[in-house]
Amino acid sequence: MNQMSIVHLSAITKQFGKVTAVEGLDLLIKEGEFFTFLGPSGCGKTTTLRMVAGFYYPTKGVVKFNDRDMTTVPPEKRNTGMVFQNYALFPHMTVFENVAFGLKVRKLNKAETKTRVTDVLKKVRLDQYADRQVSQLSGGQQQRVALARAIVIEPDILLLDEPLSNLDARLRDEMRAEILRLQKEYKITTIYVTHDQVEALTMSDRIAVFNFGRCQQVGTPTEIYNEPVNDFVAEFIGETNLLPVTEVQGGGEKRTYRSEALGREVTVNDTPLNIARYGEVDELRMSIRPEAVEVSVNQFSGPNVYPGTVKNVQFTGAAVHTYVEMNEGLTLVGTALNQGPSTYLREGADVFVRLPEDQIRIVPKAGV
Numbered sequence: 001m002n003q004m005s006i007v008h009l010s011a012i013t014k015q016f017g018k019v020t021a022v023e024g025l026d027l028l029i030k031e032g033e034f035f036t037f038l039g040p041s042g043c044g045k046t047t048t049l050r051m052v053a054g055f056y057y058p059t060k061g062v063v064k065f066n067d068r069d070m071t072t073v074p075p076e077k078r079n080t081g082m083v084f085q086n087y088a089l090f091p092h093m094t095v096f097e098n099v100a101f102g103l104k105v106r107k108l109n110k111a112e113t114k115t116r117v118t119d120v121l122k123k124v125r126l127d128q129y130a131d132r133q134v135s136q137l138s139g140g141q142q143q144r145v146a147l148a149r150a151i152v153i154e155p156d157i158l159l160l161d162e163p164l165s166n167l168d169a170r171l172r173d174e175m176r177a178e179i180l181r182l183q184k185e186y187k188i189t190t191i192y193v194t195h196d197q198v199e200a201l202t203m204s205d206r207i208a209v210f211n212f213g214r215c216q217q218v219g220t221p222t223e224i225y226n227e228p229v230n231d232f233v234a235e236f237i238g239e240t241n242l243l244p245v246t247e248v249q250g251g252g253e254k255r256t257y258r259s260e261a262l263g264r265e266v267t268v269n270d271t272p273l274n275i276a277r278y279g280e281v282d283e284l285r286m287s288i289r290p291e292a293v294e295v296s297v298n299q300f301s302g303p304n305v306y307p308g309t310v311k312n313v314q315f316t317g318a319a320v321h322t323y324v325e326m327n328e329g330l331t332l333v334g335t336a337l338n339q340g341p342s343t344y345l346r347e348g349a350d351v352f353v354r355l356p357e358d359q360i361r362i363v364p365k366a367g368v
């Protein structure tokens, strides 16, 4: 297994008539990596996955597995295992027959088929269910059959297309852990498609964020969250406060920007962590995560402190979100861990908001 498991996409474009589903995509997925395609509906994730699987061929560009050109190799000759969103199981067959199907197609003898299917059913904890009809299984069990069916052929690459979207929240958590366990155990290069940012952040080695058929950023979960390259990535992954700003002055260790919505200037540390790359013509946005925004009835010392009024306090158990009206039309949200009722701010209270200079990120507006 895993003889050929590096996936290299170069300058891939896929058009369906006039619709450009994917444009100019370059990606290198490393051996054994858990790599996620993340983005909103219609951004081209599934189309890209299908080009890796061979269900679609690109209009332009090259797909390679290691050094081998796979661009127009049919799916059955790629040795990829795929789990579809709706599982695509055979309902009239048993669990065993479903999982054995790919081995039968590959003409494996009966004894070896039995060994391999039994082994993989143990791995997904379904060995007690081998003789059950698939239609008699729960959603989570069916999902595991689909996973077993993809793994049993010992694929070089495992492709998962929103495999958890039909499950309830609790089962989804369980299955996330299960998929990761199997992926690590088999050390299999995996591409995972999801529109769920929490799933992407918690599971992936690296993530590619898509929008409008273009890859916006590739990075580890912490890079994507802490150093988004543009406003789309900053807003799509996690919560953020996003305001248009213009540059006032640079130089030295700080830069100053002006926010019209705030009616004030904001200083930011001049580091790559705080300031994304941008060009002269780019429109700029300031992004600050709610957990970095400090809200207090007491005045703070230092820069970037602004007055506001508490509009709303939202209690979620572990955290408390405080929405502060700064100016007409501008509300900032600050999130703090729950420190007990005495710390909750009152609606209507006059407060100060501090935006720490080392917690702000300046990003360009994403091009379309």
Ligand SMILES: Nc1ncnc2c1ncn2[C@@H]1O[C@H](COP(=O)(O)OP(=O)(O)OP(=O)(O)O)[C@@H](O)[C@H]1O
Pocket (backbone or CB within 6 Å): 016, 019, 020, 021, 039, 040, 041, 042, 043, 044, 045, 046, 047, 048, 195
């Ligand atoms: N077979 C097809 N024929 C025509 N247009 C298509 C086809 N498949 C996808 N598209 C279009 O290509 C774009 C990208 O679709 P794709 O399914 O790859 O997005 P996605 O990010 O996977 O979305 P979702 O999460 O909703 O599945 C969309 O505009 C879609 O309508």
